[in-house]
Amino acid sequence: MQTDLILIIMPKIQPDAPTVGPAILKAKVQQHGYSCKVFDLNIDSYNAIQNKDIWNKDDYLFLEDNYEKFLSDYTELKSIKKLHKEYIKKLVELNPRYVGLSLLTKFSRNTAFYFSKLVKNALPNTKIIWGGAGIYKSYCLNLIKDEIIDDFILGDAEEQIIKLLNGTLDTDKTKRHPIQLQDLNSVPLPDYSDIIWNNYQKDDHFKEKNISYITASRGCVRNCSFCDINLIWPKFKFRSAENVFEEIKYIHQTYKRTFFKFTDSLINGSQSEFRKLLFLLANYRKNYPEIQWSSQFIAKSERQMPKDDFVLIKESGCVWLEIGFEHLVEKIRFDMNKKITDEDMWYTIDECFKNNIIIDSLMITGWITETEEDHIQQLNVLKEMFDRGYKDTINFAFGNVLSITENTPLWSSYINDPELEWINLNDWNYKGNTLDVRIRRWEEVNEYYKKLRAEQNKHTNINLVASRVKKLKDHIDVL
8 A cells, every 4th residue: 555655854963862843744644644654764874873973973974065975985884775775675665655855954965865866766656855944945946957856845844745745735846935834733743653762872972861852932033143044934933831741741651751852943932931831841840850851042131031930940850951152252142143141141151050950052153253352252251151160051062163154144244245255155254254264263262162171170170089088087087
């Protein structure tokens, strides 16, 4: 019997749990009487690879600019070739009308491109559909032209996938634009019946266990100039606290998941619903204290988020928050349109410190307006973080240097600036802020951060030894 739709999660993404989108779409299409299965090629690929360094360290291997190297270094691995053959064999047996590839990020494009060609060769009558945040229209139109894929879905897919299956999806693909679902409470509970949970986290790379992803909102209340999220979701939409809580209870009781990672751009976009959710979780944890969660989060003022909110965040099971400070200099944050003041930044970190909530902060090095003075000031603020004792409260990830992504507000603001010397997204010069300068600053801030952590760890170990010596001396004196 022919299967209507097979959804496949594409590598490369974090292999700690299945993404929630395909499980929701499976539930949605089954509500409408269609058959559907979900496969996680991401976790199967991760588990198949013996040398995890290929996966954990070489991100650029999975970008389309490095496709030839991707072919030689990844798809030629014996374990990956064997896995792809097994997948194609399963697809041939199920003979789907549609195969939907879910691309969460740009790091999924190489795998999706390669796998699409395998499917086309084995199942020429099956339609291949791409969707997810990792795609964009012009790229997909070229893939259709080259007969790699047959269609694509931009934005929220819950309604579009049904139109695809019943033949009412707009056939003019050049006019496609991201569709935003207006009522998130209408989204069905995810169906993970095809997922083998024991396949996840077979090594010690992951600090959390029994993870499940969950989405409470889509979009963002801010419009940071480096981000294109508002092109996908122009309006911030938040599910009701009760609706989110019911999903958490369902996933916990049905699939025994205990750690919930919110996929939201910010969990506290709607302060009222967020606070309701915290109360619900805090009460639930009185009977199920194993429930924990993490999410992206936005730093707000004390007026917007009083100290009691942070106490409640901890009581609700929060372990860590990912806060996009992006830069430690207020002027640069405002240039980014982050609008986080120094006062709000220090307040948020301090309250997390008091309530034992870990902060992970992704940072952008070499902002387009960053000067050498700004760079030095960031190093000084970084040291102040350690001087205040925040070593174990906040972790910084000073990622790669700034690239100017097309169609973002940053792109629109500067692409026609006569002072911008443009080569490509990564290589540009603005008023002396060259690629070499940005790389040098990136190296300096990373080295300084490592140095500060090493010094703090050294002092911690010295204090620990001194404490143990004192305890031993006291014990000997008693004897």
